[in-house]
Amino acid sequence: MSSDIRDIVRYYLPKFPINRVRRCLTDTTDFTSIDYGDVIHVGDLHYMVLRDEAERRFGLEDFKFWVKRCKCLETGESAILKLVFHEEFVQRLGPVSIRSFRSETKEARILELVKNDPRFMHGFSVLDEVGNLVRVLKVIRGRRFDMAVQRLSGGHREYFDSGLRNMLELFISGCEGIAFLHDHDELHGDVRRDHLWFEPSAGTVRWIDFDYAYESSANPFALDLFGLGNVLLFVVGKQIYTPGVFNGMEGEDSIVPNDFSLIYKNRLVNLRRLLPYIPESLNRVLMHFAAGARVYYESVNEFLDDLRPCLDELPIQKEES
Incomplete structure (x- = not known):
């Protein structure tokens, strides 16, 4: 691990346990390996990974391993990074079967469309080093x-x-x-x-x-x-x-x-x-x-x-x- 990333973390996040700092990543393809203490470097900013996000449904937590709760080192703001995860399944609407799939480009397009609309979450999209479209989302306080x-x-x-x-x-x-x-x-x-x-x-x-x-x-x-x-x-x-x-x-x-x-x-x-x-x-x-x-x-x-x-x-x- 480069000492440079430790220096960056020490400067911007002095209370973070320096022995827990892991890697500085510019490729987010292997999102399942990205964990607490990793730093994702995209769009000229560094994001300290704190945990995986989770949805609570039917009384259980469903962890979303491609969605990371982070803190931007340069700004100090909390952020959610959604990484590229391709998933496909079939939904049924009465007798009709509908093919559903995840599309990072669709979400990026909508984020741009609704960037000034208070009825939607806000954020922006940026490419990592190998071309994965990462969506950087503002945290909703609610x-x-x-x-x-x-x-x-x-x-x-x-x-x-x-x-x-x-x-x-x-x-x-x-x-x-x-x-x-x-x-x-x-x-x-x-x-x-x-x-x-x-x-x-x-x-x-x-x-x-x-x-x-x-x-x-x-x-x-x-x-x-x-x-x-x-x-x-x-x-x-x-x-x-x-x-x-x-x-x-x-x-x-x-x-x-x-x-x-x-x-x-x-x-x-x-x-x-x-x-x-x-x-x-x-x-x-x-x-x-x-x-x-x-x-x-x-x-x-x-x-x-x-x-x-x-x-x-x-x-x-x-x-x-």
């Missing part, structure tokens, strides 16, 4: 939007009376961001509730992770739309209602198979079966994503045209005295 919803106090009725309208307004802002991408012939590609973050200081929501692309011979925006439907289902319900959750609740006996999601067969979409105070107009939007739906949304703007008026039927949150 939490997942679904966790912000979940943390609101009280049961669902209290949430409906005092929190749902505000949360739905934020979600609509997020939907408008996806519509902006579609208007520019871009896809998010992986719309999930853990990919929408709430930033309290700005009072806004931001989408993260744009590197999934997919091929579809039908509506190219269908997966993004159904992803929005799944997020809306959580926002309206404050949780996802599955048979294990609604077992024993009043209204359970009225549920029929067509009340469940077209994609996730155990997720109840017709929430008015259990929560009859939800306005019919809002429940009708949800039902476009149900197994029994006869008409599906063709665009996010069509979805928003139905969703925005629902705000007027929700209680306005009272100001705290």
